[in-house]
Amino acid sequence: MKYLKYLVLGTLFGIILTKSEVISWFRIQEMFRFQAFHMYGVIGSAIVVGMISIQLIKRNHLKTMSGEPIVIADKKFNHGIWIGGFIFGLGWAITGACPGPLFAQLGSGVGGAAVMILAALAGTWTYSALREKLPY
Amino acid sequence: MLELLQNPWPWYVAGPLIGLTVPALLLVGNKALGISSSLRHVCAACVPAGIPFLTYNWRAEMWNLVFVLGIALGGFLGYQVMGHPEVVGISPETVHDLKTQLHLTDFTGLLPRELFALDNLANWKGWVFMVLGGFLVGFGTRYAGGCTSGHAISGLSNLQWVSLVAVIGFFAGGLVMTWVVYPLLF
Numbered sequence: 444m445k446y447l448k449y450l451v452l453g454t455l456f457g458i459i460l461t462k463s464e465v466i467s468w469f470r471i472q473e474m475f476r477f478q479a480f481h482m483y484g485v486i487g488s489a490i491v492v493g494m495i496s497i498q499l500i501k502r503n504h505l506k507t508m509s510g511e512p513i514v515i516a517d518k519k520f521n522h523g524i525w526i527g528g529f530i531f532g533l534g535w536a537i538t539g540a541c542p543g544p545l546f547a548q549l550g551s552g553v554g555g556a557a558v559m560i561l562a563a564l565a566g567t568w569t570y571s572a573l574r575e576k577l578p579y
Numbered sequence: 580m581l582e583l584l585q586n587p588w589p590w591y592v593a594g595p596l597i598g599l600t601v602p603a604l605l606l607v608g609n610k611a612l613g614i615s616s617s618l619r620h621v622c623a624a625c626v627p628a629g630i631p632f633l634t635y636n637w638r639a640e641m642w643n644l645v646f647v648l649g650i651a652l653g654g655f656l657g658y659q660v661m662g663h664p665e666v667v668g669i670s671p672e673t674v675h676d677l678k679t680q681l682h683l684t685d686f687t688g689l690l691p692r693e694l695f696a697l698d699n700l701a702n703w704k705g706w707v708f709m710v711l712g713g714f715l716v717g718f719g720t721r722y723a724g725g726c727t728s729g730h731a732i733s734g735l736s737n738l739q740w741v742s743l744v745a746v747i748g749f750f751a752g753g754l755v756m757t758w759v760v761y762p763l764l765f
Contacts, residue, residue: 446645448607453646456600457653462584463593464667466654468690473673475757484590485597486731492598493736500602507609515611518724518734518741525748527722528730532752533760534715537708539690541727542720543614545713546647548689550654555695558705559713566717567618571632577722 457547466547468539475536521579527570534566585662601736610642613729615720617647658689681765707764723748 460466465485474482499505500513507513535541538559540548545563548556570577604610621644623637657663666686677683683691699705720726723745725734731749734742 446642449604449610449642449645450649450652452600452603452607453649454653454656455649456597456646457650458657458661459588459593459596459600459653460650461654461657461663462588462661463590463597464587464689465593466689467667467669468695469667469669469673469677469686471753472677472757473669475753476673476676478670478672478676481590485594486727488591488594489597489732490735492595493601493732494598494738496599496602497605497736500605505606507605508607511609513605513609515605515737517737518730518739520741520744523722524724524741524745527719527724528745528748529719529752529755530715531719531723531726532749532754533756534712534717534719534752535727535749536753536756536761537712538716540716541614542618542716543647543650543726543728545716546614546650547654547657550651550656551658551689552655553689553695554697555690555699555705555709558697558700558709559716562710562713563717563720564618564621566714566719567615567721568622568626568628568630568633568717569714570718570721571619571622571630572628574630574632 456543457550460544460547461551466540466544466551471536471539523577523579526578587664587668597732598736601733604646608642611729612733613643613725614647614650615717615726615729616640617643618717619721620644680762719752 463485464470465482470482473479505513540559542563545556545560549560601612604612620637620640623633623635627633667689674686683693685692694704694708700709723730725745727749730742730745735746
């Protein structure tokens with residue numbers, strides 16, 4: 444039961460991704476070709492709303508539902524950030540999907556999404572195995 | 580109202596709702612929005628193989644796997660139950676480019692069947708678009724420590740400059756693939 448809230452939030456998130464068509468390969472191509480504002484509008488307004496929300500949480504010292512203080516870990520820089528980011532970007536333009544949309548595509552009935560998720564798992568596993576040998 | 584729910588949602592509806600997921604997860608359980616981590620948790624749960632990076636208590640991250648399960652459920656509800664147009668309404672310029680450069684003819688569905696239908700695994704297209712593409716997504720996101728949700732949305736919302744570097748990397752990769760590699764492939 445303690446996971447139900449995450450199932451509900453995940454489901455809402457999946458519905459939003461699907462209804463806004465950001466899980467479509469065609470939309471990602473349109474974005475990388477700078478031919479519509481849609482994707483930029485979705486990502487940009489999400490960031491603005493997220494930013495305002497986090498500021499409100501921090502300034503009002505809001506707590507979680509169970510009364511814990513909210514803490515957000517800072518992200519640390521290493522060279523993997525841009526090297527890995529670039530590699531992901533290559534994959535993003537091929538599959539037309541980042542990890543969230545892959546799961547939404549699978550749910551929407553796209554069979555190919557299962558192949559892409561398995562391949563993404565293989566990629567994550569390979570990274571994990573090679574981690575010590577990669578530049579940072 | 581029903582029609583509003585059925586039609587594709589404009590960016591100014593979807594974007595803010597996606598943004599609200601960030602505070603919702605924080606308020607509900609002190610969780611930072613991030614989806615690619617789920618791939619690591621699945622690897623840790625299924626094939627840890629003694630790899631240090633995959634040897635940790637993944638059960639403590641179960642919420643992330645449940646969230647991802649929800650996303651799949653949301654994909655089903657949002658597409659199959661709430662309805663969808665036959666064709667994603669991309670700009671005519673994009674349709675033109677994809678027809679002339681990638682020789683696509685079928686624009687129905689969320690992704691082009693000519694590249695992503697399962698029987699494409701019998702030729703190079705399926706292997707490049709589904710297998711290699713998926714592999715790069717899984718490898719790159721973990722190497723970068725996050726994807727569009729963890730870096731672009733969560734990270735930038737929290738004013739993390741590191742996430743800005745990551746997002747610039749995402750876009751650089753996407754632009755190189757679209758503008759440099761695609762013309763070589765087709």
